[in-house]
Structures are given as C-alpha cells and as structure tokens.
Amino acid sequence: MFFSKETFKLKVIYFDLLKEYGETWSMRRYHEITIKTEPFNPELLSGLLWELNPLGIVELDDSLIVSFDADDGIVANVKTYLQHLTDEKIIDFFSFASEICEEKNWNEEWEKNLKVIKVTNKIVIKPSFRDYSPAPNEIVITIDPKMSFGTGEHQTTKLMLSMCEKYIEQKSKVIDVGTGTGVLAIAAVLLGADSALGIDNDEWCYENALENIAQNKVQSKVKFRLAEIENIAKSDFDILLANIQKDVLLAIADKLAAKITRGGKIILSGLLFTDETDIVDCYTKLNLALIDMLRLDEWISLVFTKL
Secondary structure, three states, X not given: OOOOHHHOOOOEOOOOOHHHHOHHHHHOOEEEEEEXXXXXXXXXXXXXXXXXXXXXXXXXXXXXXXXXXXXXXXXXXXXXXXHHHHXXXXXXXXXXXXXXXOOOOHHHHHHHOOOOEEOOOOEEEEOOOOOOOOOOOOEEEEOOOOOOOOOXXXXXXHHHHHHHHHHOOOOOEEEEEOOOOOHHHHHHHHOOOOEEEEEEOXXXXXXXXXXXXXXXXXXXXXXXXXXXXXXXXXXXXXXXXXXXXXXXXXXXXXXXXXXXXXXXXXXXXXXXXXXXXXXXXXXXXXXXXXXXXXXXXXXXXXXXXXX
C-alpha cells in the first residue's frame, strides 16, 4: 500500500502469515521484546522498528511488544537501534525486557487482537469471527485485515469514516486511493454511493480487499484495482478518499485533484495536526478550497472541494 515503513501506522499486528510460511511457522521459537520509551509515540516507534524486520508488533497503552525470530544477536540490535533514537533526540530514554517464547499460535493471536469497533453512532466494524447484533440504522462492515491497514481501530480510519458518513451522498461515484482492507470503499457504498473504486499498489492489500468486499456482498458496486493513481484514466469522481501519510499526499496532490469533478470533494487523513498547514497550502493552490477539518487525538482529517 502507500505507507512507507517510516510512517507505518498498523496497530493490530499479530497477523496471519500462514499463507507464506506454512503451518509450522506458527509454532516455532521467537524473541518477544517489550519496549517502553519516553515520550511514547507508538506510531513512530512501530514504523521505525519495522526496519529490523520483526515478525509482528503489538501496541499496548504504554509499550510495544515486538517479536523476532529467535536470534542471539537481535536483542543487541534492538538496543543499538533504540540508543540511536536516543542519541538523535527522537526519544529521551528507553527500557526493554526480552524473553524467548515457544509454541505461539500466531493465527489465534491475530484473531484475539481484533474486536468489534463502534466507529460512529452509525458505523460498526467487526471481524468475521465476531458476532454482533446491530441496532436499528447501524451499518455493520465485516473486515478481516490480514496484513492490510484499515481495521477501524486507528484514529485516521475513524476520522475518514466519520467524514464519509457526513459527505457521501446517494449516487456518489467514489475512488479510494490506498484502499488497504477496502473498508472506506465498502463503507461508501453502504452509505449510499452508487459505486466505489479502491486502488492500492500492494498485492496483499488487493487480495485482502477482494475478500472483504465478498464478505460484505458489495461486489456489484465496489471494484478494486492493483494500481497507482496515475493508472486511473477516469476523472469524474464525486468523492476521493485518501488515508495516506503526508509526504505521499503532497507528492500526488495534483493527480488527486485531477480525478474529481467540479464541486467534488477530496477527503484526506493519515495526517498529524502539525501537517495541516503544509497540506492546506499545497491543496488550495490546486483550485481546491478547505471546507472541513476534524481532529482526533493528534490526528486530523481535511476535506476540500473543487472550485
């Protein structure tokens, strides 16, 4: 997908890798390292720690649990890496504890970390293996994320879905750039859009998104393509959704603006509140006007309309 390792924001990361590694992978020995830092910025830390190729990362309230293949040198490597972050003043200090664990069922751990999430008063996201009885007028979206971003738990997904609920209109034609699990595209049609196209440049995301549209029975209205924005010829979308980090949103701003009709809207997230000025400066130079902003913790969503 469109997230770089440096800004990767996946929170539920004990994922199912059995497709790639086979059944024996789930029962082998591994290092489990618990890391605490001050300040504790889990999105930044997990993004940076992916450079060390962990098996998975789980975010807790005050720490990260990072798992690696059993390797005598990995603890020293993690310590060196964290010391580098301290030296560069990215963190003030750190502590960690390490243990070797055996016979972990990773598929089971992946499932344990996924729960029913009430995103708004109207939108609920649940994994396929959780039961949920919806209240009247609730929209329930079934998402099994595998390795894709978009479980509904992260603030940026919540912000995007809140904006979708506010701005998606009946008969809208929607494009979701960097679709991940496909949750935004699926939500768009369940909220009344006539069609939604989700694009991503990651094959895992593409395959996962196809599974999720089948689970939600929206194949007739939601389509996915393994593609970049420049590969999309159409430029008549009413709504463009993009939950991507700042550097990419800046780099492809002109391409995104070209895909919507006059009066159409671009809904963005994947942004920290400190990114607002740069994004607004860039997008308002493209015949777009900022019409809405929503903040959740340190994250924001911005809505522009084409003049």
